[in-house]
Amino acid sequence: MVHFSRWQLLFVVAVLLLGIVFALPNVLSRQMLDSLPDWVPNEQINLGLDLQGGSHLLLEVDVDSVFEEQLEGLLDTVRSELRSERIGYTDLAVRGDEVTFNLRDPSQADAAREALSNFLGNAEFDINEEGEASIGLTDQAKAERSSNVVQQSIEIVRRRIDETGTREPAIQQQGEERIQVQLPGVDNPERIKDLLGRTAKLTFHLVDTDASPNSDSIPAGSEALPSQEAGPDGEPVEYVVRRRVMVSGDNLTDAQATFQEGQPVVSFSFDSVGAQRFADVTSENVGQPFAIVLDGKVISAPVIREPITGGRGVISGDFTTQEVQDLALLLRAGALPAELTVIEERSIGPGLGADSVRAGEIASILGLVGVVIFIMLAYGLFGTMASLALASNIILIIAVLSGLQATLTLPGIAGIVLTIGMAVDANVLIFERIREEVRNGRGPVSAIDTGYRQALSAIIDGNVTTLIAAVLLFVFGTGPIKGFAITLAIGLVTSMFTAIMVTRAMIIGWLRHRRPNQLPI
Missing domain, CATH: 1.20.1640.10 (Multidrug efflux transporter AcrB transmembrane domain)
Structure with a gap:
């Protein structure tokens, strides 16, 4: 040695x-x-x-809303499939944590089961001799979905915070449905809270021009959504859009804040699948208004003048420069699978x-x-x-x-x-x-x-x-x-x-x- x-x-x-x-x-x-x-x-x-000092946030994931959304999607699937197979039904609705309906002819129970079998996934389908049917998620499916939603939310939160330039944030799960976020050096967390509080779920829908938002009866498969525009009375203008999502923000590959004709806008581009869907929709619906919906609010509803085949588009509206930068950030980071609520906030000086x-x-x-x-x-x-x-x-x-x-x-x-x-x-x-x-x-x-x-x-x-x-x-x-x-x-x-x-x-x-x-x- x-x-x-x-x-x-x-x-x-x-x-x-x-x-x-x-x-x-x-x-x-x-x-x-x-x-x-x-x-x-x-x-x-x-x-x-x-x-260093900074901010501490405790967020709660609204997992229940995910199950509600999943049941609503299941309801639309049931309605579509039963109609396509000409199976009569009544009282189709979401009740509690199940989708229920009654068959007009109980002898069509097997036909209904066969028609829906390919779309139920982990859901349980039960139908009795009187034709009363119920579809609900299994406990295992709920637990797996809940865990996936929280983990996906953590990843999206991490991406959004990283985009702001915050150094070394600490993000981790706490309990079953909560996320702890620690932001060293962040003295004013209001912008972070605003970014995390927005789901940023972007979807594209066709506008139902045959229905009026002021009408008491909106057709099944459509819904009335508010917009950013204000009417003469100062209230938001409403649009009736079809529930079916023609193109989803999940297909976005990039979003950047830019200017068009001197106005701040967000330019976006789709992947190959999204570009093809966008091209098909715009080709088949020339002359029809096409609604861009963000978190349940219509940002704009431009009329399709010609087929858009390049897989690129622009989101315009009454935006400030900071708003388009934040919107582009949210779209790049991806949509949250569920809403986040700030249930605890502490600042360390x-x-x-x-x-x-x-x-x-x-x-x-x-x-x-x-x-x-x-x-x-x-x-x-x-x-x-x-x-x-x-x-x-x-x-x-x-x-x-x-x-x-x-x-x-x-x-x-x-x-x-x-x-x-x-x-x-x-x-x-x-x-x-x-x-x-x-x-x-x-x-x-x-x-x-x-x-x-x-x-x-x-x-x-x-x-x-x-x-x-x-x-x-x-x-x-x-x-x-x-x-x-x-x-x-x-x-x-x-x-x-x-x-x-x-x-x-x-x-x-x-x-x-x-x-x-x-x-x-």
Whole structure:
């Protein structure tokens, strides 16, 4: 273990220099870092909500509305299929969590079952001898759908927040139907709340020109929707549109805010499937108004002048520049499968975060000073070398956190403080082993070689078992626990490197240079 080759020394020096380079941006201002060349590392450690301040939102997913929408779609399917098969029915409606209807002729029960069998999926179809039928979702289907809706909502929320440029948001599920969102550095969350509160479900429908929104009887298969336009009385103008979705926003591939004739608009493009549907609809309905519906409101209903075959279009209206930018962002991120409601909101001021940072700094400095004093008093010159290795260990931890762009939280600082205390464990094991060998009469070179060799297995065992615990904390923990686990794991790896490589390099360099007759330990 006293053999330290030139390449090993170069490796240690290179690692320490890289650590300094990646850790240095944390003591420079953001303005200074922006002025540096692009190839120079300029990543700083991201501070979490508890250190930087920001906003905390707790969102609830309206899963029930998804089931209602699914039942409404099932109702339309039942109506269409029974009519196409000429099966008479009455009282078709959604009642509770089921779609129910009565057959005019109970002898057509088998025909109804066969007609609907390909469209029911996980739904249960029950019909009795009197022709009373009910279709409902199974408990398993509801549980799977609920889980999928929440996971999809989390992904859409993440995309929308990422589009705003918010750095290192923490987004995770809480309970069965809730999503926790933490936004470090966001002092005014109103725009974020507005973006998350909009479902952004974009659909294209044909306008039912034969029906009037003021009529008491709107044909089955159509519905009256408000628009952004205001009538002479100041109330929103209503359109009667067909329920059938001709083209869905799910087929959008891009949406960008732009200007057309000096007005802010959103230009969009479809994928191949959406482009083909758009072309077919516009080709077959030239001269008919075509409604663009966003979250149940008609944005515009232009008349189709000619077939649109390029798969591109424009959404225009009475928009401001900020509104078209937000709308384009929402369309790019995708529609939420269900409405989100903010049920809890907290703001953490930057002052409280600064206090946490100062408290963490004080704890780290006191821990470092205490460990350094103890190790120097206990082991003299070798303790001084271990203290220098401890300083390099802290630099490497900061460098790794900066390079990985990990988020540092208050529990993460606790992990660093714990690492400072544990970082000298390996050196203590080695130094005590060297002392024992000196007492047994070994010379300096033999004592150091045996000390490192004999202590190595204990060092590896102790750090690996702690590393396993850190990994388990990260896998099964949430939020703050993950932050603690990350810094603890990084600190374990860097402390092993500094104890086994950095301290050993200094001791062997001193041994070769001084060639002592006895060790000052």
